[in-house]
Amino acid sequence: MQQVFTKAMARNIFLGGAVFFLAIYLALSYDTWQRIPERDHADKMTSAVLRGKYLLDSNDCIGCHTVNGEGAYFAPELANVYKRRGPVFIKAWIEAQPTGVPGRRQMPNFHFTQNQLDDLVAYLQWLSNIDTNNWPPNIQG
Amino acid sequence: MKYQSQKVAKPYFIAALALFVGQIVFGLIAGLQYLHGTFLFPELPFDVTRMSHTNLLIVWLLMTFMGAAYFIVPEEAQTELYSPRLALVTFWVFLIAAALTIVAYLFVDYAHLAAITGNAILPTMGRGYLEQPLPTKIGIVLVALSLLFNVTMTLIKGRKTSINLILVGSLWGLALLFLPAFYFPHDTVKASYAWWWVVHGWVEGDWELILGALLGFILIKMTGVDREIVEKWLYIIVAMTLISGLIGIGHHYYYTGAPSYWIWLGSIFSALEPIPFILLIAFSFKMLLQRRREHPNKAAMLWALGTPIMAFLGAGLWGFMITLAPAQYYMHGTNFTAAHGHLAFFGAYAMISLAIISYAMPLLRGRTANSAAAQRWEIAGFWIMVLSMLGIALALTGAGIVTVILQRAADDPMPFMQVQDKARVFFWVREFAGVGFFIGLLVYLRSFFIAGEYEYASEMKQALAA
Amino acid sequence: MHTEASVDSAQPLPGDFAIWIFIFAELVVFGVLFGAYAFARSTHVELFNASQLTLNRAYGFANTLILVTSSYFVARATQSIKAGRGTACGNWLAAALGLGGMFLVLKLVEFHQDFAQGISLSTNLFYMFYLALTFFHFMHVVMGMAILAVVTYKAYAGRYSAANHTGVETGGSYWHMVDLVWIILFALVYVIH
Numbered sequence: 001m002q003q004v005f006t007k008a009m010a011r012n013i014f015l016g017g018a019v020f021f022l023a024i025y026l027a028l029s030y031d032t033w034q035r036i037p038e039r040d041h042a043d044k045m046t047s048a049v050l051r052g053k054y055l056l057d058s059n060d061c062i063g064c065h066t067v068n069g070e071g072a073y074f075a076p077e078l079a080n081v082y083k084r085r086g087p088v089f090i091k092a093w094i095e096a097q098p099t100g101v102p103g104r105r106q107m108p109n110f111h112f113t114q115n116q117l118d119d120l121v122a123y124l125q126w127l128s129n130i131d132t133n134n135w136p137p138n139i140q141g
Numbered sequence: 142m143k144y145q146s147q148k149v150a151k152p153y154f155i156a157a158l159a160l161f162v163g164q165i166v167f168g169l170i171a172g173l174q175y176l177h178g179t180f181l182f183p184e185l186p187f188d189v190t191r192m193s194h195t196n197l198l199i200v201w202l203l204m205t206f207m208g209a210a211y212f213i214v215p216e217e218a219q220t221e222l223y224s225p226r227l228a229l230v231t232f233w234v235f236l237i238a239a240a241l242t243i244v245a246y247l248f249v250d251y252a253h254l255a256a257i258t259g260n261a262i263l264p265t266m267g268r269g270y271l272e273q274p275l276p277t278k279i280g281i282v283l284v285a286l287s288l289l290f291n292v293t294m295t296l297i298k299g300r301k302t303s304i305n306l307i308l309v310g311s312l313w314g315l316a317l318l319f320l321p322a323f324y325f326p327h328d329t330v331k332a333s334y335a336w337w338w339v340v341h342g343w344v345e346g347d348w349e350l351i352l353g354a355l356l357g358f359i360l361i362k363m364t365g366v367d368r369e370i371v372e373k374w375l376y377i378i379v380a381m382t383l384i385s386g387l388i389g390i391g392h393h394y395y396y397t398g399a400p401s402y403w404i405w406l407g408s409i410f411s412a413l414e415p416i417p418f419i420l421l422i423a424f425s426f427k428m429l430l431q432r433r434r435e436h437p438n439k440a441a442m443l444w445a446l447g448t449p450i451m452a453f454l455g456a457g458l459w460g461f462m463i464t465l466a467p468a469q470y471y472m473h474g475t476n477f478t479a480a481h482g483h484l485a486f487f488g489a490y491a492m493i494s495l496a497i498i499s500y501a502m503p504l505l506r507g508r509t510a511n512s513a514a515a516q517r518w519e520i521a522g523f524w525i526m527v528l529s530m531l532g533i534a535l536a537l538t539g540a541g542i543v544t545v546i547l548q549r550a551a552d553d554p555m556p557f558m559q560v561q562d563k564a565r566v567f568f569w570v571r572e573f574a575g576v577g578f579f580i581g582l583l584v585y586l587r588s589f590f591i592a593g594e595y596e597y598a599s600e601m602k603q604a605l606a607a
Numbered sequence: 608m609h610t611e612a613s614v615d616s617a618q619p620l621p622g623d624f625a626i627w628i629f630i631f632a633e634l635v636v637f638g639v640l641f642g643a644y645a646f647a648r649s650t651h652v653e654l655f656n657a658s659q660l661t662l663n664r665a666y667g668f669a670n671t672l673i674l675v676t677s678s679y680f681v682a683r684a685t686q687s688i689k690a691g692r693g694t695a696c697g698n699w700l701a702a703a704l705g706l707g708g709m710f711l712v713l714k715l716v717e718f719h720q721d722f723a724q725g726i727s728l729s730t731n732l733f734y735m736f737y738l739a740l741t742f743f744h745f746m747h748v749v750m751g752m753a754i755l756a757v758v759t760y761k762a763y764a765g766r767y768s769a770a771n772h773t774g775v776e777t778g779g780s781y782w783h784m785v786d787l788v789w790i791i792l793f794a795l796v797y798v799i800h
Binding site for chain 1: 620622623624625626629727728742743753754773777
């Protein structure tokens, strides 16, 4: 007697396995969705925070920086920069760009208004309080 | 080539290779900006270089997948393409939209581009790989719909092989998984969670199905092995991809604000993600050993066999290195990820693209295989590109190690920019390896300009003389 | 039949070889999950022991008996079809399905009680594993029942015979795997201190 191995069964396993694990993923995602607002303090997302987030996105900050480790590895982590540098330094730094130091990596000047800088800082402050399972390992990000 | 309408694949493949050259040029510029930060600044800030580099990659891979679909679906369905004209119109729309987008990146300030393309109404911009302005994103959906309509109608009227079902099914998946690109919640943690639906869904899920279908097609054609055997193994392999990969998405959720249980679930399932790649290697070489014919296109066979090996190294091995939560705690957001990304994208998706181009282009140009001289150039290009990419991955791994030691795991951690200075030597190695890759690409492209087809008689004579 | 020229020994695995690849993959997944549980427990022994006592072992034990009995019924179904008795095969399978349904009901009652106590995936490490493992297994029972339902339907419809019963063996093999995993799970999560 020979071993049976049919294509139809292999196909059924593929389809069944896909649906099965998708269902489990969706169930887990539902639970995650309920948990996220408490982990990132969604109640503290003020309109300033949202405006700051829009500035960060529409200027493609993650094209050089990372936020919670996601983005590009050309420039420092932003999720904890509020704790690392503080609001005064952050605003002064953004305004002082580009440094123009020969050979050093350059950040453009985005010509933000004072209000926009405040919004950005509000967003960076909100980011710094997300429960990320103690990541990054230290303040340097 | 059995059906006239398969010819429509040709412009897709040619454009893909042209965009590939563009991608590498931007990669070289980006690598240089790592070393000399004022290079081309302020005309070309690093983020613009990077988005051009990554978006060109995606566009040329999509171009090849579409070309491959237009080439494979009619042949497998044993019927002409539903509408070759639509496929050709779609090609030009896609190419022009892609070119305009890159031009806009280069010459329009990103925030200004966002303002003039309605990003304030429906924000989608400013996420990795999904930097495109809203009109481009809508264009991508329309192009995808046109492709899906065309290949699905072809499939309906023709033979329904498993290769075709997997290919067309995964193209539907590709289009569906792009839709979360339009969903950008205010909550950054949710936004990141949903962003992975597109990125992980593509490269660690759906695209692996496309890879499997293309590889299965090439192996059936080149080895002459029974279709039944190829197809049932293909189902098993893609089943393993989804079993491990669906929950394996959890390895992106450890440190981005999602609940802690993802640390366990993501580690457990993503630890299994190398399995489909190991199966893919076993499958490819088993088919090679069971081959019933010697196909004259040695170069295409080399690409087809190189793909699973390099995909295993990049996605399997380098991916595994950073996938377990305790390791990722230190490696997350470092050049370890860049090393993995480069080797996996090249090993899996660039190489399968070059494999199908290598198999199909001679047929589209009216010959079974290119001349032995052309194939020698192509094979030389293969080795130079593969070895250079390994060099890039090793250099980036070195840079990642420097970050982990000096910044992440140090008692007295150094600031980011100081650490980057310490890693300079690795960035130099990466840049040299990148130049090597570019040379390999030129050598590869040279093979297209050597005329003539494979001559059985003269090759046989040479073989006998030797 | 299309066969991989691999196995032609006297005793091939029962059912379709494809399901054995799947069963092997599933056992690897559960094996890694159990291994992770054991590792996590070794680092938090007291937490695990204390939380474990809150579980309802009576439910767990009853469910173990239910699944073992259903596995026996599935084995009887395979015997029946090998003797050519399609209806008897269908009856045994239907009985096994009924027991599977009982398992689901009992487990849902237990889940309901857990949730009523406010237990979630984020409560602590033990409950994370307990809920993840039992929910993952719960879904396998659902899947196993879906497979058995198809096989039962085909058995009643007379699609199997003494000569052609690969489908029954295939579905049965999967169901035995689901049963086996529960026995290990019950011992590991509910019982072993």
